Amino acid sequence: MCSILRSCFDAGPALEDSSKDDKRRRMELFALFEETMRVGVDVDKLSSDREKYKVRMAIINEELTFQYPPNGDGGGLPGDSDPECVTQKIARISIRRATDPDPHSNEFAGSEVLRSNLDPRDALRAFILEAATDDGNDTIINILCDTEEQAEELITGFRTLIKKRQIQLQ
Numbered sequence: 776m777c778s779i780l781r782s783c784f785d786a787g788p789a790l791e792d793s794s795k796d797d798k799r800r801r802m803e804l805f806a807l808f809e810e811t812m813r814v815g816v817d818v819d820k821l822s823s824d825r826e827k828y829k830v831r832m833a834i835i836n837e838e839l840t841f842q843y844p845p846n847g848d849g850g851g852l853p854g855d856s857d858p859e860c861v862t863q864k865i866a867r868i869s870i871r872r873a874t875d876p877d878p879h880s881n882e883f884a885g886s887e888v889l890r891s892n893l894d895p896r897d898a899l900r901a902f903i904l905e906a907a908t909d910d911g912n913d914t915i916i917n918i919l920c921d922t923e924e925q926a927e928e929l930i931t932g933f934r935t936l937i938k939k940r941q942i943q944l945q
Contacts, residue, residue, distance in 0.1 A: 801935070808932030809834075815842065816929070819919040821892050821901075827919065839868075839904075841916075866909045870933040872926075873901035888917045899923040902930050 815833030820841070831842040873885040873893065883890060886903050893901055900923050904916040920926040 804928070805932060805935045808928065808935070811928075812932070816925070818921075818925075818929075821888050821917040821919055823888050823891070827892065832918070867907045868937060869905050870930055870937065871903050871905070872930060873898040873903065886915055886917055888915070892917075893919065900926050902926055904933070 812832075812834040815831040817829055817831050819827045820830045821827045833840050833842065873889050875884060877883045877886055880887070885893070885898065885901070889898075889901055889903070897919065900921070901917065901919045904918065906914045906916075908914070918926075918929075920929065
C-alpha cells in the first residue's frame with residue numbers, strides 16, 4: 776500500500792529544478808503585485824483618532840498613494856483629512872505583520888492602534904507600514920485587508936519591493 780506522503784516525495788522534481796521554479800514563481804508573484812498596485816487595492820485604514828475607513832492603496836509613478844474614497848462610494852475621507860496619508864518625502868520604509876513584535880513596545884505585537892482597534896482574530900489580515908522621513912519623524916499606517924491571503928500577498932510584495940529598492944541604492 777502506497778502512502779500519500781511517499782508519493783509526494785517520489786514525484787517531486789530535482790532540488791535544483793525546484794529552486795529555479797521557486798525563483799520563477801516569486802518573480803511571477805512580484806509582477807502580479809506590481810500590476811495590482813498600479814490599479815490599486817481597497818483596504819481598511821485604522822487610526823487612533825477615527826473609525827476605520829476604506830482607502831485605495833496604489834503605487835503611482837513609484838509613489839505609494841492612498842486615495843479617498845475608493846470607487847467613489849463615499850466610504851473614505853477627503854484626501855487631506857488624514858495626516859498619516861499626506862504626501863511625504865520618505866527616507867526609509869518598512870513593513871511588518873500585526874503579529875510581529877512592536878519595536879516601540881517590545882512586550883507587545885503589532886502597534887498601539889492595532890492593539891486598541893483590532894479583534895485579535897483578525898490579526899493575520901493586518902499589517903503596518905512604517906515610514907521615516909528625512910527630518911526624523913515616523914509615520915505609522917495600520918492596514919486591515921479583506922482576507923488573510925490578500926494581506927500575505929501585499930506583505931510579500933512590499934517586502935520584495937523594499938529589498939529591490941535597497942539593492943538599487945547600493
